[in-house]
Amino acid sequence: MTKIFYMIRKEFLQIFRTREMVAILFIMPVIQMVVLGFAVTNEVKHITLIIADRDNSRLSREIVAAFSNTDRFDITGRETDVREIGLDIHRWKAQAALIIPNHFGRDFRRGLRPDIQMIVDGLDGNAAGVSVGYAGGILREWAEAQARQTPRLAMVKQNTPQLELIERLWYNLDLRSAQYMVPGIIVVLLTIISMLLSALSLVKEREVGTLEQLMVTPLSRFELLMGKLAPFLILAFIEFFVVLGAAQVIFPITMKGSYALLSLEAFLYLFTTIGLGVMISTIAKSQQQALFLSWFFMLFLLMMSGLFIPIANMPQFLQDLTLLNPMRYFMAIIRDVFQKGSGWQYLFTDTWRMTLLGTLIFAVSVLRFRKRVS
Amino acid sequence: MNEIAVQTQNLTRRFGKFTAVDRLTITVSRGEIFGFLGANGAGKTTAIRMLCGLLLPSEGEATVAGFDVYKSSEAIKKNIGYMSQRFSLYDDLTISENIDFFGGVYGLSPALIEERKEALIEQVGLGDFRKRLTRDLPLGFKQRLALGSAMLHDPPIIFLDEPTSGVDPRARREFWSIINELAAAGKTVFVTTHFMDEAEYCHRVSIMRAGKLIALDSPGKLKESYGRNNMQDVFVALVNDEDPRPEEQL
Amino acid sequence: MNPRRVAAISAKEFIHIIRDPRTLLIIFIMPVLLLMMFGYAFNLEIQDVRVAVIDDDNSALSRQLIERFEGSPFFTVFHYQGSREDLETLFLERDARAILSIPENFAATLIGKHPAGIQVIIDATDPNAATSINNYCRQIVTDFNAGLSGGAAMPFTLESNIWYNPEMRSAPFFVPGILALLLIMISALLTSITITREKESGTLEQILVSPIRPGEIIIGKVLPYILIAFLDGSMILILGVTVFKVPFVGSLFLLALLMALFVLTALSLGLILSTIASTQQVAMMLAFVLTLLPTLLLSGFIFPLASMPLPLQLISTIVPAKYFLVIVRGILLKGNTIAELLVQVLWLAGMSVVLLTISWRKFSTNLER
Numbered sequence: 001m002t003k004i005f006y007m008i009r010k011e012f013l014q015i016f017r018t019r020e021m022v023a024i025l026f027i028m029p030v031i032q033m034v035v036l037g038f039a040v041t042n043e044v045k046h047i048t049l050i051i052a053d054r055d056n057s058r059l060s061r062e063i064v065a066a067f068s069n070t071d072r073f074d075i076t077g078r079e080t081d082v083r084e085i086g087l088d089i090h091r092w093k094a095q096a097a098l099i100i101p102n103h104f105g106r107d108f109r110r111g112l113r114p115d116i117q118m119i120v121d122g123l124d125g126n127a128a129g130v131s132v133g134y135a136g137g138i139l140r141e142w143a144e145a146q147a148r149q150t151p152r153l154a155m156v157k158q159n160t161p162q163l164e165l166i167e168r169l170w171y172n173l174d175l176r177s178a179q180y181m182v183p184g185i186i187v188v189l190l191t192i193i194s195m196l197l198s199a200l201s202l203v204k205e206r207e208v209g210t211l212e213q214l215m216v217t218p219l220s221r222f223e224l225l226m227g228k229l230a231p232f233l234i235l236a237f238i239e240f241f242v243v244l245g246a247a248q249v250i251f252p253i254t255m256k257g258s259y260a261l262l263s264l265e266a267f268l269y270l271f272t273t274i275g276l277g278v279m280i281s282t283i284a285k286s287q288q289q290a291l292f293l294s295w296f297f298m299l300f301l302l303m304m305s306g307l308f309i310p311i312a313n314m315p316q317f318l319q320d321l322t323l324l325n326p327m328r329y330f331m332a333i334i335r336d337v338f339q340k341g342s343g344w345q346y347l348f349t350d351t352w353r354m355t356l357l358g359t360l361i362f363a364v365s366v367l368r369f370r371k372r373v374s
Numbered sequence: 375m376n377e378i379a380v381q382t383q384n385l386t387r388r389f390g391k392f393t394a395v396d397r398l399t400i401t402v403s404r405g406e407i408f409g410f411l412g413a414n415g416a417g418k419t420t421a422i423r424m425l426c427g428l429l430l431p432s433e434g435e436a437t438v439a440g441f442d443v444y445k446s447s448e449a450i451k452k453n454i455g456y457m458s459q460r461f462s463l464y465d466d467l468t469i470s471e472n473i474d475f476f477g478g479v480y481g482l483s484p485a486l487i488e489e490r491k492e493a494l495i496e497q498v499g500l501g502d503f504r505k506r507l508t509r510d511l512p513l514g515f516k517q518r519l520a521l522g523s524a525m526l527h528d529p530p531i532i533f534l535d536e537p538t539s540g541v542d543p544r545a546r547r548e549f550w551s552i553i554n555e556l557a558a559a560g561k562t563v564f565v566t567t568h569f570m571d572e573a574e575y576c577h578r579v580s581i582m583r584a585g586k587l588i589a590l591d592s593p594g595k596l597k598e599s600y601g602r603n604n605m606q607d608v609f610v611a612l613v614n615d616e617d618p619r620p621e622e623q624l
Numbered sequence: 625m626n627p628r629r630v631a632a633i634s635a636k637e638f639i640h641i642i643r644d645p646r647t648l649l650i651i652f653i654m655p656v657l658l659l660m661m662f663g664y665a666f667n668l669e670i671q672d673v674r675v676a677v678i679d680d681d682n683s684a685l686s687r688q689l690i691e692r693f694e695g696s697p698f699f700t701v702f703h704y705q706g707s708r709e710d711l712e713t714l715f716l717e718r719d720a721r722a723i724l725s726i727p728e729n730f731a732a733t734l735i736g737k738h739p740a741g742i743q744v745i746i747d748a749t750d751p752n753a754a755t756s757i758n759n760y761c762r763q764i765v766t767d768f769n770a771g772l773s774g775g776a777a778m779p780f781t782l783e784s785n786i787w788y789n790p791e792m793r794s795a796p797f798f799v800p801g802i803l804a805l806l807l808i809m810i811s812a813l814l815t816s817i818t819i820t821r822e823k824e825s826g827t828l829e830q831i832l833v834s835p836i837r838p839g840e841i842i843i844g845k846v847l848p849y850i851l852i853a854f855l856d857g858s859m860i861l862i863l864g865v866t867v868f869k870v871p872f873v874g875s876l877f878l879l880a881l882l883m884a885l886f887v888l889t890a891l892s893l894g895l896i897l898s899t900i901a902s903t904q905q906v907a908m909m910l911a912f913v914l915t916l917l918p919t920l921l922l923s924g925f926i927f928p929l930a931s932m933p934l935p936l937q938l939i940s941t942i943v944p945a946k947y948f949l950v951i952v953r954g955i956l957l958k959g960n961t962i963a964e965l966l967v968q969v970l971w972l973a974g975m976s977v978v979l980l981t982i983s984w985r986k987f988s989t990n991l992e993r
Contacts, residue, residue: 002478002481003478003479003481005478006474006475006477006478006479007475007478007479009474009475009478010464010467010471010475013467013471014464014466014467017466017467018466024909035917035921035922035936036921038932038933038936039921039922039927039932039936040921040927041927041928041931041932042668042752042927043751043752043928043931044928044931045928045930045931046930046931047930048930074930089787090958090960090964091960091964092950092954092964104780108779108780111779113779113780113781114780114781115780115781115783116780116781116782116783117782117783117784117785118782118783118784118785119784119785119787120784120785120786120787121787121788122786122787122788122789122790122792123788123789123796123797123953123957123958124797124928125789125791125792125793125794125796125797126668126669126792126794126797127928128786128789128792129669129792132782132784132786133756133759135782135784136759136782137759137762139780139782140762140766143779143780146779147779162739162740162769162772163689163734163739163740163741163742163765163768163769163772164739164740164741164742164765165741165742165744165761165762165765166741166742166743166744167743167744167746167758167761168743168744168745168746169745169746169748169754169758170712170715170745170746170747170748171715171747171748171749172748172749172751172754173748175748175751175754175755176751177751177752179749179751180749180750180751180752208460208465209458209460209462210462210463210464212428212458212460212462213456213457213458213462213463213524214479215428216426216427216428216451216454216456217451217476217479217480218448218451218452218479218480218481219479220448285646287904287905288647288817288904288908289646289647291908291912292646292647292650295912295916296650296654299658300657300661303661303662303665304661304665308668308926308927309665309666309667309668310668310670310750310753312670312671312672312673313665313667313668313669313670313671313672314664314665314667315664318664318665332718335749336716336718336749339749340715340716340749342716343716346716346717
């Protein structure tokens with residue numbers, strides 16, 4: 001055991017002697033946290049909109065006002081000529097246009113159900129769908145308010161029964177994107193740091209030749225790997241708390257669950273990522289290749305983790321494939337602990353699957369890592 | 375410890391179709407300085423790696439310090455010191471930290487590490503530099519330090535893979551005087567080199583070509599039997615005259 | 625400029641590239657895998673939301689309402705039998721993402737011409753999904769009311785007209801993004817690494833003592849990468865158009881021309897990095913932070929720029945991929961002409977000129993030292 005102590009001490013000496021390393025460990029993640037935290041969102045806001053109010057009545061002006069009072073849409077122009085509107089969308093001046101027809105107010109009051117038209121640039125299919133949804137919502141709300149003011153215009157005839165929907169949102173009442181995304185980003189940062197650093201540190205020793213020297217010492221394979229990896233496990237763990245703290249200071253998010261439970265889960269997760277690091281180090285011949293491979297791995301882990309593409313949306317075979325992605329489990333765990341305050345009994349399935357996967361990855365990597373040269 | 379330090383019988387290593395070491399049979403006794411000569415790529419490093427337990431042989435037998443290379447490579451590692459041709463200390467650690475580390479890894483007690491560290495620093499003459507980063511040392515000092523670090527656990531057998539490449543002549547001479555002292559103290563030194571003048575310092579030398587052993591004797595006897603004045607000429611004679619297929623030399 | 629010397633450098637560079645099959649494999653396999661992954665996985669529209677129903681009324685009307693939920697493609701409905709106190713377990717176990725609760729006397733109230741309330745509880749951990757679920761529920765309730773009254777659902781109709789991509793597929797959106805990402809990776813990342821590698825190993829000095837001029841070295845070194853970039857880019861476009869059915873409305877010639885412009889911008893970025901970085905390690909880290917991440921995050925590739933706070937939007941104005949994405953999407957889907965893309969073209973051209981001038985100066989002074 002004392003041999004491992006010497007290994008760990010040496011690794012820490014090396015890490016803290018390099019100033020860049022300290023920056024990479026403790027400053028970079030916080031910067032990345034800020035950029036990613038603000039950039040990674042699946043919210044669609046500020047859709048640029050042209051309004052064509054051909055009616056210009058009191059009612060149509062109310063609709064225009066309703067559209068300008070939301071941050072979902074930014075009204076960028078008013079134009080009644082359909083040809084001009086088309087050209088504006090074609091030339092990227094606006095993403096959508098709302099056309100209120102002539103005599104809209106009059107027809108509306110007469111109950112003739114006038115036709116409001118919306119043109120949307122469908123390049124970004126998701127944004128297009130969402131903006132039609134938003135527009136529908138704004139119009140429906142406006143119409144309901146009208147109905148209350150002037151019952152004559154109500155959507156339903158008087159004296160017919162009506163169903164009212166009472167909505168209750170649990171956990172994230174203000175529907176803040178950060179509350180959902182930032183914990184996910186903590187997972188991403190933790191993965192990058194632990195996987196990349198353990199891979200690079202092993203590959204570097206091989207490149208320089210010191211690994212060969214270590215291999216002829218009586219250190220067992222276990223001692224050698226533990227001595228190399230324990231420092232990164234410890235550092236990544238400290239890292240986890242740094243990022244966790246920074247996230248709560250920078251973003252308006254709350255943590256509902258138990259820190260002890262979350263730390264335990266993070267610790268289990270780190271075994272899988274460090275195992276992946278060892279795996280990469282056994283494949284890569286140089287630090288450059290290790291970096292490429294990590295970036296490649298990372299992209300796949302990330303896409304398949306549910307960070308911004310919900311796993312339930314994927315076709316079945318991809319959903320099955322995500323079962324092999326350790327990041328998927330920790331992503332779900334951290335989000336549930338953060339928002340729902342879930343106890344261990346609810347995270348049990350995710351935890352054992354993640355741990356099993358981690359053990360497998362770790363075992364395979366350690367077996368692949370020979371104490372011999374190839 | 376028996377009198378035979380290293381023994382091999384038809385030791386062979388292939389990489390795919392390429393045979394790096396071909397049926398090598400040697401016996402090295404305790405206290406001997408055994409030189410391993412050959413052109414680059416002749417199979418010296420591969421042979422030494424097999425003996426250190428870094429590489430499994432494809433065929434043949436070998437024992438080091440009485441331990442079998444197949445079954446007991448971990449036991450071998452406790453009994454050998456190894457210094458590879460690439461510099462093998464940590465550049466970004468100080469001299470003192472490097473010695474602490476290797477001592478610790480070999481399982482020495484802190485007191486023993488301290489004692490041997492002082493002795494080593496004294497011997498290499500680095501007293502004032504112990505807190506300096508290793509990368510700032512001249513290469514000659516680095517090599518002697520690396521040798522000292524590889525021997526902190528006082529192993530009976532030492533493998534040196536081209537220990538003096540890139541070192542200036544004076545430092546090389548000093549290095550070899552250390553090797554002589556070690557052998558006088560009863561240690562077995564197994565050294566590869568491509569400097570033929572260094573071959574003269576060895577008790578016995580073996581010459582390899584294309585993985586095969588083509589000569590094995592003391593430098594004196596080799597010079598005599600080939601009728602040359604120095605090992606350089608012996609080597610050239612061996613490589614040129616007796617090579618039936620020179621294109622296979624690599 | 626001596627073409628023979630440039631050719632010699634290019635030939636040498638080609639050998640380097642071919643001798644490193646792993647990197648080459650990554651360059652050509654990665655886009656294919658990325659395309660496949662995005663093609664199958666990139667779907668932000670929520671689907672298959674499990675709804676737990678508590679029907680305390682169990683009347684014909686309440687069953688009618690539930691049928692409407694069952695009929696929606698977005699919901700998978702199941703009846704909740706457990707205790708009312710443990711409702712939250714449904715969310716904690718992730719068994720359901722919404723709970724629909726219909727009270728007793730629901731039908732009686734409605735038949736008695738009184739408004740009846742139903743409750744829907746939504747797991748809002750994912751705010752985006754929660755918004756969609758909420759919208760779909762409202763839609764169903766509105767339709768249900770319309771059915772009850774036998775009248776129109778709304779006093780107006782909203783007719784939406786989706787242009788360029790009527791089925792709102794994701795492929796036309798992400799294929800240009802992958803193109804930009806790969807071109808940046810090859811042109812900026814690889815070139816900066818290859819030039820730093822020569823600096824590190826000292827071979828650059830070796831070349832410099834030959835009669836060759838700095839400009840010839842640079843052109844010679846980047847030529848092979850330009851070729852690879854174009855091969856890779858064409859591969860992505862061909863796959864995008866054939867396999868992922870991305871429309872190609874505009875001019876192929878214009879696209880090729882502007883792709884060359886983007887490659888030039890990316891190359892000048894790579895050159896700048898190589899003059900700053902002293903080792904490959906530093907070059908890689910810089911390239912990673914300054915080229916790959918911004919292309920992925922701050923270009924509009926996946927995440928809408930308009931939703932980001934102002935500082936990030938400001939940074940995005942100097943991300944070349946932002947303009948290139950508009951160009952590619954515009955030419956492929958809208959059939960934009962160069963006049964319509966003038967702003968983007970000018971930004972890219974301007975950036976190239978500035979970056980090239982700086983790196984040219986830095987490079988020649990670096991070499992003379």
